[in-house]
Amino acid sequence: MERDVFSALADPTRRRMLDLLVRQERAAGELGHAFPHISQPGISRHLRVLREAGLVRVRQERRHRYYSLRSERLAEVDAWITKYRGFWEFELDSLEAYLDSKKRARGEHRA
Amino acid sequence: MERDVFSALADPTRRRMLDLLVRQERAAGELGHAFPHISQPGISRHLRVLREAGLVRVRQERRHRYYSLRSERLAEVDAWITKYRGFWEFELDSLEAYLDSKKRARGEHRA
DNA sequence: ACAGTATATACCCTGTCGGTTATCCAAGTG
DNA sequence: CACTTGGATAACCGACAGGGTATATACTGT
Missing domain, CATH: 1.10.10.10 (Winged helix-like DNA-binding domain superfamily/Winged helix DNA-binding domain)
Incomplete structure (x- = not known):
């Protein structure tokens, strides 16, 4: 057990x-x-x-x-991974911001 | 790898x-x-x-x-467990409903 | 080039995992 | 009761995980 x-x-x-x-x-x-x-x-x-x-x-x-x-234990796993959720949302945001800045840079070139 | x-x-x-x-x-x-x-x-x-x-x-x-x-793989795990999230929310709801009905039953007794 | 520090790899040993076959147990049915 | 069916357990085995020591590699400072 x-x-x-x-x-x-x-x-x-x-x-x-x-x-x-x-x-x-x-x-x-x-x-x-x-x-x-x-x-x-x-x-x-x-x-x-x-x-x-x-x-x-x-x-x-x-x-x-x-x-x-049984849900309890799976919920524990979910709780564990929740610690990281903020992290990858941050990473994805960073990526998005990066791509965004690139796009803007291109836009400025053309403007 | x-x-x-x-x-x-x-x-x-x-x-x-x-x-x-x-x-x-x-x-x-x-x-x-x-x-x-x-x-x-x-x-x-x-x-x-x-x-x-x-x-x-x-x-x-x-x-x-x-x-x-690296976030990607952890996000995959999170995606996997997401399938179950609805499930345990349902279970907890059931529990809550059960307790609630009990409380109501007690209330009716007293009323 | 050499000595030292930071980290990875090689090799070995032991315990656990996942699979198999054979066997057991419990429940239902004639 | 004997027989069948659903499922768990026992005993065994090869593969692998994770630990250790010894050694190799890579970079730094002298």
């Missing part, structure tokens, strides 16, 4: 699994069908990692185990 | 390095001082991973190599 969220997200298969869970919960087997090249135990272990990272929850109904997204 | 951003972010040391670069560029050695338990080559290799993931750029000046943040 208590596994690092970022390392859980490091694997592309697991990221795609989360993608599949955005709109609806899905049974483990259903998720598995999306990855025909991975064996059933492989799928099960990926799901375990996601569980241990707190990224999904499971609900048992009849014979099926339905996985669904 | 061309290394996966998510796996580069999977290591906590590398995340902290990025944190150190948010406000200013820093020389490799300067970054190293923040991690006294890791040897100089270890630091250098973490920086290489960040470089190969496109998360930082390097600039050589005199004897120093100054690392600074």
Whole structure:
């Protein structure tokens, strides 16, 4: 338990699994069908990692185990990256300003 | 080259390095001082991973190599997580609505 | 040219990851 | 109860990640 969220997200298969869970919960087997090249135990272990990272929850109904997204941990990641958001907005602004100054320079040439 | 951003972010040391670069560029050695338990080559290799993931750029000046943040890739991660943002806002709304309905229920009891 | 500082690379070792097959368990069904 | 189905766990394996020490490279000042 208590596994690092970022390392859980490091694997592309697991990221795609989360993608599949955005709109609806899905049974483990259903998720598995999306990855025909991975064996059933492989799928099960990926799901375990996601569980241990707190990224999904499971609900048992009849014979099926339905996985669904848990928002909290993803929100943490979002919070982390928010620190940087201001930064790249600044960089893009700089680029824009640079291009803008160039354009203006050209304009002045012609004027 | 061309290394996966998510796996580069999977290591906590590398995340902290990025944190150190948010406000200013820093020389490799300067970054190293923040991690006294890791040897100089270890630091250098973490920086290489960040470089190969496109998360930082390097600039050589005199004897120093100054690392600074590159926004593009972080913006990609942000774009990825954006798909989920709506989701957890929905979940939080649901929670809020639930608590709200409870409060209202209590209110009705008293009323 | 030499010594010193800043950083990267080579090489090795160990632990973890992701995959596989075989097996187990739990739930539903005849 | 025996059988099937959905899914998790166990045991094993090759690849790789991340750490260390030793060494190479690059630039500076003398």
